[in-house]
Amino acid sequence: KNQVEQSPQSLIILEGKNCTLQCNYTVSPFSNLRWYKQDTGRGPVSLTIMTFSENTKSNGRYTATLDADTKQSSLHITASQLSDSASYICVVTTGASWGKLQFGAGTQVVVTP
Amino acid sequence: NAGVTQTPKFQVLKTGQSMTLQCAQDMNHEYMSWYRQDPGMGLRLIHYSVGAGITDQGEVPNGYNVSRSTTEDFPLRLLSAAPSQTSVYFCASSYSGTSGDLYEQYFGPGTRLTVT
Numbered sequence: 201k202n203q204v205e206q207s208p209q210s211l212i213i214l215e216g217k218n219c220t221l222q223c224n225y226t227v228s229p230f231s232n233l234r235w236y237k238q239d240t241g242r243g244p245v246s247l248t249i250m251t252f253s254e255n256t257k258s259n260g261r262y263t264a265t266l267d268a269d270t271k272q273s274s275l276h277i278t279a280s281q282l283s284d285s286a287s288y289i290c291v292v293t294t295g296a297s298w299g300k301l302q303f304g305a306g307t308q309v310v311v312t313p
Numbered sequence: 314n315a316g317v318t319q320t321p322k323f324q325v326l327k328t329g330q331s332m333t334l335q336c337a338q339d340m341n342h343e344y345m346s347w348y349r350q351d352p353g354m355g356l357r358l359i360h361y362s363v364g365a366g367i368t369d370q371g372e373v374p375n376g377y378n379v380s381r382s383t384t385e386d387f388p389l390r391l392l393s394a395a396p397s398q399t400s401v402y403f404c405a406s407s408y409s410g411t412s413g414d415l416y417e418q419y420f421g422p423g424t425r426l427t428v429t
Contacts, residue, residue: 204355243317243403243420244356289355303355 203227204292204304212310213280221307223273223290234291235264235275238306244289247275280311314339317421319404325427326394334389334424336404342419344407345387346371347379349400350423356403362387394428401425 204225213219225233232251236244248257252268261278277284290304320335338345346361348371358371362381376398378390387406391398404421 241423243405243422245420246417249417301358303357305353305355 203302204290206288206290206304206307208307209305210308210310212312215280215282215311215313217280219277219280219309221275221277221288221290221309223275223304225271225273225290225292225302225304227271227292227294227302229294230268230271231293233264233266233273234293235262235273236289236291237262238287238289240286247288277309280309282311282313285309285311316340317404317406317419319402319421319424321424322422323425325429326391327429328394328396330394332391332394334391334402334404334426336387336389336421337385338387338404338406338419339385340406340419341384342406342408343384345381346405347377347387347389348403348405349373349398350403351400359389359402391426396428399426399428 207222230252232249234249235247237247238244247259247262248264250257250264250266256265263276266273275288287306287308289306292302294300317338343364347359348356349359350356357373359373359377360368360371360379362368365381365384368379368381381387402424405418407418408416
């Protein structure tokens with residue numbers, strides 16, 4: 201069973217609207233949580249990295265939140281743009297080794313005009 | 314800097330053929346890794362390396378070989394291609410240490426492989 205579950209699997213939003221993606225994890229021990237953006241046909245690109253002591257981190261119109269007690273994270277996209285159409289991947293690390301990263305399956309976001 | 318580069322971008326193989334996927338980085342990163350990405354699944358680690366001459370297996374190593382003779386290059390070899398190896402392959406690199414050190418991991422553009 202995947203230790204990182206993302207929801208929804210996909211969503212369609214109108215340009216200019218906001219949306220929130222969810223990530224629930226069971227990975228333990230926990231070191232940090234990363235959100236990546238993956239454009240179609242490209243490799244993932246890092247958006248945010250959060251340690252267990254951080255509740256929120258922003259990168260432009262992207263804001264990630266983390267609740268380490270409930271093992272939940274969210275990624276909020278504000279005032280969506282067509283260029284936000286991509287897959288968003290949640291990654292949880294144990295900190296022990298780069299080989300111990302756990303990847304979620306991603307949420308596919310489509311922004312329509 | 315070119316970052317992480319991968320060749321080829323696309324490849325079609327017949328069952329039983331062998332080939333090498335190339336990966337190179339120019340950031341002097343010690344850590345390099347290979348992932349495969351399949352529909353509906355998260356990226357899965359195939360092999361990784363923490364420096365020249367050092368490699369180790371990831372989650373799904375069967376059917377793949379790697380070597381690391383230089384810091385820059387980390388090729389992935391498919392020994393005898395099977396349809397189950399149809400996937401998109403990503404190479405990634407980072408400074409060494411551990412994932413807890415908050416170093417960025419940089420991904421290449423991917424190689425889309427089809428095995429018929």
